[in-house]
Amino acid sequence: MLKRIGAYWNKPSKAAYLFLFPSLITLFLFAVIPLCGAIIIGFMDLDIYFSKSGFAGFNNFIKALTDERFWNALKNTAVFALIEVPLQILIGLLVANAVATTSFFSKFSRTIFFLPVVCSMAAVGIMWSILFDGTIGFIPYVLKQIGIEGLAFFRDPKMAMGTVISMTVWKNFGYTMSILVVGIQSISTSYYEAAKIDGASKLNRFFYITIPCLAPNLGFCLITNLIGSLQVFDQVYVTTQGGPQYKTETLVQYIYKTGFSHPFELGYASSMSVLLLIFILLLSFPLYKKVFMQKEM
């Protein structure tokens, strides 16, 4: 019996699933079950203490679509994603192109640029909050010395979102860079040599060899960064808590506040999570199709 089981799982194609099994279990426990739970709770009038419960139908979804703060949070999230994602990819690409060689300086630079990625967002958020504090921060102090005064960064409604975006790009561009460096290093040098012989400039080689060859890597970065950006939470939670004047309150931040502080409305928070999931699917699926499926065809 054991022999038969052993023989069955010994097949190469089956053994691979054994290795995938733990990940699938994790995915099932921490993604599929919570997702199904959120969808069910989204249709219920439920608070976190379970002191009230009942079927709410589409009431929570209707409430979200008529809630001014929900639309404000959605707008902030969209602004964040639309600026942060391209900026991060652009900076990542330029830096990757500059440090993709195997020289010591390039390797050293890559390490330095990757350092913020391994730091926790909470630590980075606290560091930036102190550095950019309008009254005791080092950066405003330096700016004041050169005649630029009155910048409050995280506390200024006009600058807060920009500061949060800058911080996120600074923290994460190293990740994009590392993926693109691998992509650039896997491009055959014969392309560049041929282009050089044909007299192509550095810029031409970048635009006509590097970028087209990096398309799958760029596509991967675009999709993962976009999904991450639409779920932006920790940097806002640590630095601005959604303020000033709700200018940096993102959708996940609002969902969290609704579910985990007064009035602890789990049902309403879950319905907004479901709406966020729909938005992410609507945005990322066509992108995924365009970037990956075309290639397979």
Place this chain on the structure above:
Amino acid sequence: MLFVQRFETCIAGRMEVVMKKTKTIMAILLSVIMIAGVLTGCNSKAPVSTKDNNSDNQTTDSSSGKGDQKEEPSAKGVTIQFWNAFTGSDGDVLREIVNRFNNENEDGIKIEMDIMPGATLAEKLAPAITTGTAPAMILAGNMDVVQYSKTGSILPMSDFFDVTKADKSDFVAASLESLQYDGEQMMIPMQWFTQYLYYNKDLFEAAGLNSEIPPVTWEEVREFAKKITNPDKNVFGVGLPVGGAVPWFGSLFLSNGGEILDVANKKSLLDNEANFKSLQFVQEIVNSGYSPKGSTGADLDNLMMADQLGMVVNGPWMVNGLKENEINFGVAPLPAGTKSTVGIAEVTGFAITKGTSEEEKAAAYKFIEFWNTTDTCKEWSIRNGFPPYLKSVAEDSEVQADPIVSVFSAVKDYGQSFGTGLASAATINNDALFPMIENVIAGNDCQDELTKASAKIDELLATE
């Protein structure tokens, strides 16, 4: 997918049968270990109490919280968890007192204390109560009483004075009343306080002001702030926080004759002429550059500790931080408005959470009883400057002679509760009043903001 393909190719290659078997067994083992790891990860240690084997009375049903015919539960050898938000230097004093109780109590009770920021505590506590992993004892404010009571998150403590030696008549009645709901005593006082005006004596002197004479009216606060403000040195006259702070604006509104809620707490009265003038006053101070724009309570604490802020309204917990940072500070009762002096009074209380067993509750009662002795409360008052709520402490000559405690005792003169009986009292502050102040300080129209905040309060009151 690429990884899987490579893996398959590798396996399909030239590996020996024995190697194959070994790999398969390893794969199964690895899977089992990883799944076990995942499942173990799910079973995180709950912060519930533990009890020594020698203790008896395994009664666990405590939903009523009332004493009955059952054998009295024993607190001997019980360990309980205790969550609170004393993240400041007062937390160090609290920790010392808890440690002393742990070492000295004859019942072998152990209190394991976990201090976290107030917002974190509120966010962690709700799911912990629902999942049965809440600590036995917490500290919460009087504004939380209704919310926690309505949702059944905390147990009634009306039997506290029957089963302990604590003397009910020694408590100032208002301190107990503010922690009641529906006729039941839901929490037992731990401290009470209102707001006070802290000022930096060095900055007063640098501005040519007498450091022994603090401002007594809000108008004087503005005049003093003007003199203290020095943009070259990044010094501000007064701090007006837009969040993460005591609700200082409530005191300003009420002392200028404005109102926030009607007597029955059913309707917003925020939108009135007196409050409009108060908001204009705030806006003028900020626009004149006497106060930093958009600062939170924590930002202003930093400024005070850095000798860059002349005056700020805060609670008694600020004293230790200022002392530790060797700031030459003074503390005064809140300034008067055009009508009177009013400070929003708050009471912090001990609460027992839902799901706590009778033994754990008995252990918590022992600690609360220990806290509410004259000696412990006196120590808390003297070391932290908190005004006493026990009459025996208030009458103590050493307490009366303490200059800071005597100022803080003004709570009995101008302390006024806010939102009693409302589940949304804290939300009114956080989601209506603080955003209104933030918008006014940012330069929005005062009347628009009043109207908007008033509508928001009515919306919140409708959910009661």
